[in-house]
Amino acid sequence: MNGLILSVLLQRLGIALISLFIVSLAVFAATEMLPGDVAEILLGQAATPDAVAGLREAMGLNEPAIYRYFRWLGGLLTGDMGTSYVNDTSVASMIGDRLSNTLKLAGVAALLSVPLAMFLGVTSAMFRLSPYDRIISFLTIAVISVPEFMLATGGVLIFAVYLQWVPALSLASEVSSFGELLRTFALPVGILTVTVSVQMSRMTRAALIDILSSPYVEMATLKGASMPRVVLKHALPNAIGPIANAVALSLSYLVGGVIIIETVFNYPGVAKLMVDAVATRDLPLIQSCAMIFCFSYLFLITLADIAGILANPRLRT
Amino acid sequence: MMLVSGFRLSYWGFSFNLVGIVASVVILFWAVVAIFAPLLTPYPIGLIVDYDYFGPMTSEFWLGTDYLGRDMLSRVLYGARYTVGIALAGVFLACFLGVTLGMAAASIGGLFDTVLSRFLDAFNSIPSLLFGLVVVAAVGSTIPVLIITLALIYAPGSYRFSRALAVNINTMDFVTVAKARGEGTLYVIREEIFPNIISPVLADFGLRFVWIVLLLSGLSFLGIGVQPPNADWGALVRENLGALPFGAPAVIVPSFAIASLTISVNMLIDNLPQRVRDQGE
Numbered sequence: 001m002n003g004l005i006l007s008v009l010l011q012r013l014g015i016a017l018i019s020l021f022i023v024s025l026a027v028f029a030a031t032e033m034l035p036g037d038v039a040e041i042l043l044g045q046a047a048t049p050d051a052v053a054g055l056r057e058a059m060g061l062n063e064p065a066i067y068r069y070f071r072w073l074g075g076l077l078t079g080d081m082g083t084s085y086v087n088d089t090s091v092a093s094m095i096g097d098r099l100s101n102t103l104k105l106a107g108v109a110a111l112l113s114v115p116l117a118m119f120l121g122v123t124s125a126m127f128r129l130s131p132y133d134r135i136i137s138f139l140t141i142a143v144i145s146v147p148e149f150m151l152a153t154g155g156v157l158i159f160a161v162y163l164q165w166v167p168a169l170s171l172a173s174e175v176s177s178f179g180e181l182l183r184t185f186a187l188p189v190g191i192l193t194v195t196v197s198v199q200m201s202r203m204t205r206a207a208l209i210d211i212l213s214s215p216y217v218e219m220a221t222l223k224g225a226s227m228p229r230v231v232l233k234h235a236l237p238n239a240i241g242p243i244a245n246a247v248a249l250s251l252s253y254l255v256g257g258v259i260i261i262e263t264v265f266n267y268p269g270v271a272k273l274m275v276d277a278v279a280t281r282d283l284p285l286i287q288s289c290a291m292i293f294c295f296s297y298l299f300l301i302t303l304a305d306i307a308g309i310l311a312n313p314r315l316r317t
Numbered sequence: 318m319m320l321v322s323g324f325r326l327s328y329w330g331f332s333f334n335l336v337g338i339v340a341s342v343v344i345l346f347w348a349v350v351a352i353f354a355p356l357l358t359p360y361p362i363g364l365i366v367d368y369d370y371f372g373p374m375t376s377e378f379w380l381g382t383d384y385l386g387r388d389m390l391s392r393v394l395y396g397a398r399y400t401v402g403i404a405l406a407g408v409f410l411a412c413f414l415g416v417t418l419g420m421a422a423a424s425i426g427g428l429f430d431t432v433l434s435r436f437l438d439a440f441n442s443i444p445s446l447l448f449g450l451v452v453v454a455a456v457g458s459t460i461p462v463l464i465i466t467l468a469l470i471y472a473p474g475s476y477r478f479s480r481a482l483a484v485n486i487n488t489m490d491f492v493t494v495a496k497a498r499g500e501g502t503l504y505v506i507r508e509e510i511f512p513n514i515i516s517p518v519l520a521d522f523g524l525r526f527v528w529i530v531l532l533l534s535g536l537s538f539l540g541i542g543v544q545p546p547n548a549d550w551g552a553l554v555r556e557n558l559g560a561l562p563f564g565a566p567a568v569i570v571p572s573f574a575i576a577s578l579t580i581s582v583n584m585l586i587d588n589l590p591q592r593v594r595d596q597g598e
Binding site: 015018019021022023026027030141142144145146147148149150153154156157161162255256259260263274275277278279281282283286287290293294297298301 | 435436438439440442443444445446447448450451452453454455527531534535538539540541551554558561562564568572575576579580582583584587
């Protein structure tokens, strides 16, 4: 770990923090865009001028926006996420164990999709323009081109309705045995894995092919190295940076995918909570969920970026 | 004028293969449907025409009926208006903002460029579906809000793409000459930079269109996109989700409509002549 690499890493962390700050501003600004008045909306029919004024006072809405922003941010940092507008309980307790459900779903999908995408990407780069590569490429374009909910509903139609291999809903609480657990999670995790890994495999293939066109790879081929050897020993180590980048970018699909998958399968996670909160316009809950997602996303992206930096031999002396 | 000459230029190189031709035909088909939807629908979209719900495909109702017994063909044809229309408006706005700012940043440089790039990069790190959820929760879901939201979500990407292209053009001699002549930024980006990045920008436009169609459908599927009584294709899938256990056409047809459009645009871009496509990379 030398000085150069340390400064690059610190710079990357600084950028992540600045991004998080701007994101929090944007998420907070959403409440300020609310047409009309939060207090008025909350009271609904009972919105007499006195009641509105009282509630405004109680909620601190009369303070300047900048002051409320910093109090909200401070609350988030200390774990106090405020109180739900709709059922008057603390947001932290509503999110609570749902967070672990979502992390389970997303974590398993990420763990499965990275090796799958690496395998597809590397093999199709190795045999590029072969029928195998063309089939994989057509399938990945097809999957990228359709909305996630269509994959999910299609999956339910085929595996739960026609074949009846798996249940159509995943209720984590009613699972008793390990086999049942597998059956319940197979479809949501499988579909999430597919949506995330197709993009990753395309970018892996592109990164590797880019490296394969460089002169030193040609040299290795000319000296008689076999195709698998050229790809695995010569090209792959140099493609780790771009591949780490591909993994990071694909993780954005994980966040979007989780929202759709949890809704389709009625999965008790944070994303489902958030979508339901949008229907009731429960802003404190939405803001907290949004910040959790943005934070996880930025965290993963920064992690992958750092992996890319560490894998770059020019920085490693 | 610009667009016309751009079209002719790429026309010479259009050695379309079969996939490209099929893709263009599908895109053209949906464009025509979107424009002439009111003339093409056999029944009014809100009219309950059948007492049976989730009806099968019959000679009377070509694509079956939906959860209220309304004609599915009419609803899908009309849905094309919302999906294609909103997505097109969104992508135009996104690319206009992104490309203009991108060229301006490349041409002006300095602090303007740095601050704008940093800010938009940070903006880009909000997952798109999440951003849509937050905005809709705050301001509600109307068609203008949807268009602006979609445009804001995809403008930073377009900015990044066109800035990278414009930075290269900006170092060319003819740009230096124009600046030395005393031309303003607006003139330089419009007359010198834009004509030289137009073809990769058009390819990017197509890709962004696909992403916007997918996001719009996703939002509508979650119930926060186009609101009833109007329905785009995503909303049609949501409405008729109850048909899933029966495998009725009501839920399958709008899904296929989305897929046919997005796959066609992707295939068309993938099969553009190498020369046009690879300039952007």
